[in-house]
Amino acid sequence: MSMRTVLSVAMRPATTVRALARSMSSSLTPKDSVLEKAVTPTLERNLVEADILSGAPPEIARHTARIYQPAKSATQSGTAGTHYWKLDFDTKARWENPLMGWSSSADPVQALMIKFDTKEDAIGFAKRQGYDYWVEEPKSSHSRVKVYAENFTYSKGKLRMIRTK
The missing domain is CATH 3.30.160 (Double Stranded RNA Binding Domain)
Structure with missing residues (x-):
């Protein structure tokens, strides 16, 4: 199938594409396509382990x-x-x-x-x-907002001792 055919198929409505795909398929007979339409999927399934x-x-x-x-x-x-x-x-x-x-x-x-x-x-x-x-269960993480400017704000009271060595 050429690229032009693929593009033309991609631009067609879905019903036309299904009909085109069925007409190209050699495995489906008209009888099979009627049976395929008659089967409706069900949401309820019995699951086996x-x-x-x-x-x-x-x-x-x-x-x-x-x-x-x-x-x-x-x-x-x-x-x-x-x-x-x-x-x-x-x-x-x-x-x-x-x-x-x-x-x-x-x-x-x-x-x-x-x-x-x-x-x-x-x-x-x-x-x-x-x-x-x-x-x-995942552990909840709590993070507080940190602002770099708080390192330099003035606060009354005793000065913090910052050790660098």
């Missing part, structure tokens, strides 16, 4: 998940990395590697962290997967 269908071993499937909103980095002043929610798992048995002294684990999901846009998305994922979970 994904751990039943996943085939994962039970020791992996029954981890406890922690859902939290990460704190802002101490080395940065902005809050860019804190507007999402994370789901991670508790660490199971660890041991010290005798050769190098590194900590080792046989847990395959210990380093797994999944990001979500909202807390509800993370909770829904944990429920669908059949994970036990707990939610760690």
Whole structure:
């Protein structure tokens, strides 16, 4: 399909584009398109826990998940990395590697962290997967307005002692 055809298709109304796409498709027959129109999507769905269908071993499937909103980095002043929610798992048995002294684990999901846009998305994922979970609510930050000029304002009373060395 050339660029001119793509642009002309993009400028057409949606119904024309659907009809054009159906006419170009070899997999849809007129009978299928009638059946496609007859089916209406429903909002109510019966969800099956994904751990039943996943085939994962039970020791992996029954981890406890922690859902939290990460704190802002101490080395940065902005809050860019804190507007999402994370789901991670508790660490199971660890041991010290005798050769190098590194900590080792046989847990395959210990380093797994999944990001979500909202807390509800993370909770829904944990429920669908059949994970036990707990939610760690974010700590409220309180900051007071600081003005540089206050360092030089006059105030009655004893002078503050400022040590420089």
